[in-house]
Amino acid sequence: MDILNYILFGLGVALQPVNLLFCFIGVLTGTLVGVLPGLGPVAAISLLLPATFHVPPVASIIMLSGIYYGAMYGGSTTSILVNIPGEAASVVTCFDGYQMARKGRAGPALGIAAFGSFIAGTLGVIGLAFFAPPLAAVALKFGPPEYFSLMVLGLTVLTFLAGSSMLKSLMMACIGIVIGNIGLDLVTAQPRFTFGLDILLDGVGLVPLVMGLFGISEVLLNVEEKLSQREIFKTELKGLFPTLRDWKESIWPIIRGSVLGFFLGILPGGGAVISSFVSYGLEKKISKHPEEFGKGAIAGVAGPESANNSATAGAFIPLLTLGLPSNAVMAILLGALMIYGMPPGPRLITSHPQLFWGTISSMYIGNIMLLILNLPLIGLWVKILKIPYPILFPLILLFCLIGAYSLNNNAGEIGLMIFFGVLGYLMKKFKYDGAPLVLAMVLGPLMDQSLRQSLLMSGGSGMIFFTRPICLLIFVAVAVIFLLPLLPIFNRMRKTVSEAEET
């Protein structure tokens, strides 16, 4: 029915020259930051966010999304060639990808990662086009109590999935809620936790927070390490196209990974990371030759690489239909949409169809661009990898400094970013996860608002969250998640993922 029409309409938007250009800039930047260890999509998107204020909103969102899924592509390159994951979702790719490279099969490994990502990205986009509109229609019926419950659920799932300790993640979520509510209270216009600082009156900006927590802190951690030489394979990269046998071994892992990744991506918190791990585990379990995994099995590259890509498409669903971000990148996109005056939520699809369908279609075009871009340009990415860290880290710092300053031409924002940089550095030392903090910080004001509205509706009774059927269902789910860690099997799974994230 109409979906095809909408997709064609979206393609029309995405194929406009300006949008094509920004899509290209996005995927190119994304691949670049994916390749560079220590600079992830979160930092890159927050860095380019201020620059997009002069650009039409649709083009900016297309570009920012491009950075996100482009980084997933780029991350695999470093995993395979140097055994250093460009970002967390590519950790699994190291297991078999690097082993393939050692056996002189770096070409097919990179090739299958690119093709797998392309197929997964495509399937993910189709899934997004089909699932988002009906979900948005349901979400239209939601009131403040449902939204509040959903946000509680989102934070609970996130703290459950992310990080090594659920307790610590919950603590970070509390801190995030407080940070999110710094500044003038919307109802009483009273300044909260501003300590007399003018810069805090408007609240803490997402960009200095994220760049500090994820950008500056990463640099600080690397600066104190004694340098080790990175080893890059000198083997010539030839035959990027996987053989027929490679395809036979990979096609089902790719399809399974895509479906799995898409649905896990919808869940809040590290969808791409978790799905790559689950896909790897699944492929190893059902493989006829599980002993080959870890020694260069191509299925061990194809599955996870596909899963992390379709997870990025899945992650857009809660944002575009409910207005709730599921990870730090989506939180920044939420901020961006608000700045452009297009608050995401169930009405976004109908009120700004060019944005919704344009972005989705651009993801499809972006995937084709990435395929064309990645395979021939691998030589260039390898060269970039060779930039020594003593030169690279001042550049990363400089980008963060300019990014924070350019928000509103205020050096105070840089100070704020340095503060969060130190906080992020200490949090990593003491093993606290930054993701719940960021998400809670974005949700903080929304939670404040919906909680107050809900209590106004009910005349001050908290029972409103248990008498409305959807809320009740959601809170039951929250309770179940809190009880899950009591089961040993779940703890084991969480432990593997968090250990891998740390490496």
Place this chain on the structure above:
Amino acid sequence: MRNPDQTSSLFWLVLGIGIMIGSLKYGFGTFIAPGAGFITFFAGAILSLLSLVLFISSFRAPEVRKGLRILWEGLEVGKVLYVLILLMVYTLVLKHLGFLISTFFLLSLLFRIKAAYPLVKIIIMSLSISVGAYLLFDFWLQVQLPKGILEGIF
């Protein structure tokens, strides 16, 4: 302190209590008409409670001999502090000296931290990157970077 978790949990506990007190000052309100400090009070309360749980459970975790020093063992902490000081000084002088001059000095000092490049190379790199970044962001991306004492020349 027995281990890093114990230290950090105490820190969060104090912060959580501070948040609760602060929130009460901003006004808790009532359940019918929640005040400005309503949600932050609960966030602070939950934070304090969880920190307490972490503090108590840290007694069951193994004792770390060297205390907090274990977190920085074998690492070059001095360099981290040096980078932080450079960044703070940069923040303070940026407006007065302008982007070009402050960035040039910042980069020249940063490039020396992890490697020993010849001075000429450092100067050439810092100069070209500062100017390049200025052109890229100020001219092309229209970010208004401070000109400082060079105001009027550009």
